[in-house]
Amino acid sequence: MVEHLADDRIMQDNPAPRAAPGWRGFLADWASDQSSFKGVSWGKAMMWVFLLSDTFVFGCFLVAYMTARMSTVVPWPNPSEVFALEIAGTSMPLILIAIMTFVLISSSGTMALAVHYGYLRDRRKAGLLMLLTAFLGACFVGMQAFEWTKLIHEGVRPWENPWGAAQFGSTFFMITGFHGTHVTFGVIFLVILARKVLRGDFDSGRRGFFTSRRGQYESVEIMGLYWHFVDLVWVFIFAFFYLW
Numbered sequence: 543m544v545e546h547l548a549d550d551r552i553m554q555d556n557p558a559p560r561a562a563p564g565w566r567g568f569l570a571d572w573a574s575d576q577s578s579f580k581g582v583s584w585g586k587a588m589m590w591v592f593l594l595s596d597t598f599v600f601g602c603f604l605v606a607y608m609t610a611r612m613s614t615v616v617p618w619p620n621p622s623e624v625f626a627l628e629i630a631g632t633s634m635p636l637i638l639i640a641i642m643t644f645v646l647i648s649s650s651g652t653m654a655l656a657v658h659y660g661y662l663r664d665r666r667k668a669g670l671l672m673l674l675t676a677f678l679g680a681c682f683v684g685m686q687a688f689e690w691t692k693l694i695h696e697g698v699r700p701w702e703n704p705w706g707a708a709q710f711g712s713t714f715f716m717i718t719g720f721h722g723t724h725v726t727f728g729v730i731f732l733v734i735l736a737r738k739v740l741r742g743d744f745d746s747g748r749r750g751f752f753t754s755r756r757g758q759y760e761s762v763e764i765m766g767l768y769w770h771f772v773d774l775v776w777v778f779i780f781a782f783f784y785l786w
Contacts, residue, residue, distance in 0.1 A: 585761070600778070607783070646679070652674045668739050679728055724775070
C-alpha cells in the first residue's frame with residue numbers, strides 16, 4: 543500500500559510530457575524514436591530495418607508468383623507429382639520437401655538455444671549450438687541443390703517445363719534460389735560467429751569482425767533474428783509453392 547502511494551506521488555510530481563496539439567504533435571510523436579528504439583543498440587535496430595526491407599522483397603516475389611499462377615491459362619504443374627521422389631519403387635510426394643522443412647524448423651530451435659546460452663555467457667554451449675544450426679542449414683541447402691539438380695535433369699527451365707505452365711520454372715528458381723542464398727549466407731556467418739564465441743572473443747573483448755563490447759553476446763541474438771526470419775519465410779514458401 544505504501545509503495546503504491548509512493549508511486550502515485552512520483553507520478554503527480556513528474557507528470558508525463560504532453561505532445562503538441564494538432565498535426566505537429568502527431569508528426570512529432572510518430573517521428574520520435576524514444577519509445578520504439580530506446581535502449582536498443584544500432585546493430586539490432588538495423589537488423590530489424592534490413593528484415594523489414596527483405597520482407598517486402600519476399601512479399602513481392604510471392605505476390606508475383608500468385609499473380610502468374612492465377613492468370614495463366616495453361617494448367618499449373620501438380621506439386622505432388624513434380625516434387626515426388628521414387629523410393630523402393632514407390633513414388634512419395636513431397637517427402638524431400640517435408641524433410642527440408644523439418645530440418646530448417648529444427649535449426650530455428652537450436653538457434654534459440656544458442657541465444658539463450660549466449661546471454662548466460664556459456665560460450666561452449668552457445669558456440670556448439672550455433673555450429674549445429676549451421677550444420678542443419680547446410681543440410682537444407684544441400685537438399686535444395688539436390689532438388690534443383692533433379693528438376694533440371696527432368697527438363698525444368700526458367701522458360702519451360704514438361705508439366706504445364708512455363709512460368710512455373712522461373713518463379714520456382716527465383717523464389718527458392720533467393721531464399722537458398724539467404725540460408726547460405728546465414729550458414730557462413732554462423733560459422734564465423736561460432737568460432738569467435740568458442741574462442742572467447744566476447745568474454746575478453748577482443749577487437750575484430752562482429753566482436754562487440756566485453757561480456758556482450760548481442761551479436762548472437764542479432765544472428766538469431768536473421769535466422770528466425772529465414773525460417774519464417776520458408777514457411778510461407780512451403781505453403782504457397784508446395785501445398786497450394
